[in-house]
Amino acid sequence: MEEQMRQEEQSAPQEAYQAAPEGEKEKNVGMAVVAYILFFIPLLTDAKEDPFVKFHVKQGLLVFIGAVLAQVLNFTIILMPLGMLALLGVIILAVLGIINAVNGEQKELPLIGQYASKFNF
Numbered sequence: 061m062e063e064q065m066r067q068e069e070q071s072a073p074q075e076a077y078q079a080a081p082e083g084e085k086e087k088n089v090g091m092a093v094v095a096y097i098l099f100f101i102p103l104l105t106d107a108k109e110d111p112f113v114k115f116h117v118k119q120g121l122l123v124f125i126g127a128v129l130a131q132v133l134n135f136t137i138i139l140m141p142l143g144m145l146a147l148l149g150v151i152i153l154a155v156l157g158i159i160n161a162v163n164g165e166q167k168e169l170p171l172i173g174q175y176a177s178k179f180n181f
Contacts, residue, residue: 088113092161095120096154103181115166118176119157126150126172 091107092115099120107113127150133143153169160167168174 089161089164092116093158096123096157096161099124112164112166114181115176116157116161118179118181119169119173120154121179122169122172122176123150123154123157126153 088107088110091102091105091110091113094101095113095117096119099117102108102113102117108117127147130143130146130150133139133146135143153172157169160169168176
């Protein structure tokens, strides 16, 4: 009797692991996280068709544009403090986006998230 219960306990986690198709979900979460680091990489893979990944790619593109604009501000001595502040804001937005992607959420980022839906690709 005890041996049968042990066998059932050992086989239960394996069955749950095999039943859940989490491999694809993990890949998509990974691609969503990559979208905030290099937004175009997920567009080169099969993950580009996933709406979850697309959402984060669009926001990642806006974060990238914000980083470029912050660096442009850093080229002038007078606007450098503003550029550094903008760059800090971009880093915070990227971290928030990565946290949302890891949690499997599609939350819009503050300030720029509302503009992400305007991109069509």
